Amino acid sequence: MAEATGIEIKNLYKIFGPNGKEMVRKVKEGMSKTELNEKFNHVLGLNNINISMPGGKIEVVMGLSGSGKSTLIRHINRLIDPTDGEVLYGNEDVCKMSQDELREFRRHKTAMVFQKFALLPHRTVMKNTVYGLEIQGVPMKEAEERAARWIARVGLEGFEDHYPNQLSGGMQQRVGLARALTNDADILLMDEAFSALDPLIRMDMQTVLLDLQEELHKTIVFITHDLDEALRLGDKIAILRDGAVIQQGSGQDIVLNPADAYIADFVKEVNRGRVILVETVMDKSKTVEGGLTIESGIMLEEAAKTFAETGEGEACVVNGDGKPVGVLNVQDTISAMVTPASH
Amino acid sequence: MCGLFIWGKTIGTTQMDWIEFPSLSRGTLLTIKKTIDGSFKEFTRAYGDIIDKMFDPLQDFLIFLEQLLINSPWPIVLAAFAVIIFLLSRKVSIVIGTVVALVLIGVFGLWEDTMRTVAMVTVCTMLAIVLGIPIGILMARSDRVQRMVNPVLDLMQTMPSFVYLIPVVMIFGIGKVPGLIAVVIYAIPPMIRLTNLGIRLVDQDVLEAADAFGSNARQKLMNVQLPLALPTIMAGINQCIMMSLSMVVVASMIGVKGLGQEVLNAINNQYLTAGMLSGLSIVSIAIIFDRATQAYGKRLQKHSEVVHG
Known part of the structure; x- marks a missing residue:
């Protein structure tokens, strides 16, 4: 497999409200999130995000709820349109793609795993897993063969004909992971993928992901609110607060040199060893x-x-x-x- | 503007006493009514035949179905009913109930009328589904369409059916097609509303996932929205059938034959037993249709019944 391409996020702004474009100027001039909200009733979602996500590595974006991390990951496949800025994949700017180009990009370059699994309840595990290939128009027989491999790889062999409702949360998320992997895309977007699982199952899924990454070397963007998870998975970690990146670096960098009191507070409880x-x-x-x-x-x-x-x-x-x-x-x-x- | 002017003049000429509402004068009202009635009559004279012709295929199909049900040997029709109901519901109890009800209907001499009503309701329901689902989908896609269609549906549901029978009869005369139209107008609103509602209630997370994998609008509709809205849409079809059945009695007033006509006849002549028998026939058909479609809808949703743990 060729070396995966990284993702460059440059000067990305997202402002929710009817008049976002104009508000960007005010934010660039230094208006704060609170002021923007109180005076103009616009919500600052992302504030000047610059992250370079290396190809073939796991980039973790960490933050508490409301920090903008889920908004950020949705800019990479443009489920949310940015107000200003660039998201570069190789030489392409995702933000400038036409609807057709964007659909092709989503079909072939990205795959996503969701916090609430977002499986199709009326489809079996197999039919859920082939979803991405079906959308691409891959013949059903080939699609099912490819899907079967990933279903086995995430440990769901024998459950192909079960419906999502019949599976536990952990197993449902394995289906979500198999569905994303079957797409065979360079970029794997994981939006709090393991947050809804209980701690033991979560550890288990982290191990599955790390094992897979060892052979696949995909560009993974992993969103979490859990620092332990971030440190375990992340080759690189970016910490978000109020829509802005407040520190990025390796897990060790962040634990040893917290950028401010907020992060220091965060890393206090971490198992440094x-x-x-x-x-x-x-x-x-x-x-x-x-x-x-x-x-x-x-x-x-x-x-x-x-x-x-x-x-x-x-x-x-x-x-x-x-x-x-x-x-x-x-x-x-x-x-x-x-x-x-x-x- | 013009109406306001006339209104002002009317008030000017009469003494205001604040007890009687200052309405338009009788002469003005008569002119308004006459003008509208006249122009509509002209419209029907000019285009009535063409509009009538457009509905010919529908009428042919209705007559074909009716004749098929009436002219086929009754054991075959009964068996066909049993098979269809079984295929829909997969429940022997519902099939037995159907057969017993139909046999009783036949014994009491209402077989032919019942077949006419079944044919009518079937065609009306099919028409309502074919028209209602696309309109519901459009409504779910666009808030503007929803804002425009909703008042029309309110009108269709609350306007007394006799009122819209008037223009329908003026265009089509008396017969099957005007009855069909009247029934569809009455029965289609729940179909449209529930399709719209079902699609709008589809889980946003699943829709987002469909988007993230690069689905286009058609793929999203066929793979996600319609299947997930299906229970609600099935409820719409069910409601549609029930309302069609209740409307056939009213439709009998404009010449639709069948059980409704028997009921109408019974009212006019105060035949208590005849009225009861026809009424109960309508009820039993309603129950058969209801149970069969509900069981079918439930069977389609079997994936949601099996739950982990």
């Missing part, structure tokens, strides 16, 4: 020969486990080629895991 990499904490100035070695790129929690199992107090961190790059000791590992790192 699962987010911080060993090379962040190790002493890069020295190396040791022999003894325990730990590979770089693993999380602190795993390193701590190695320390606990071996009883050693110090380990040499080696890179992929086996070359030592630094030293990690138990003391630093534990303090990085329990206290907010001071910078």
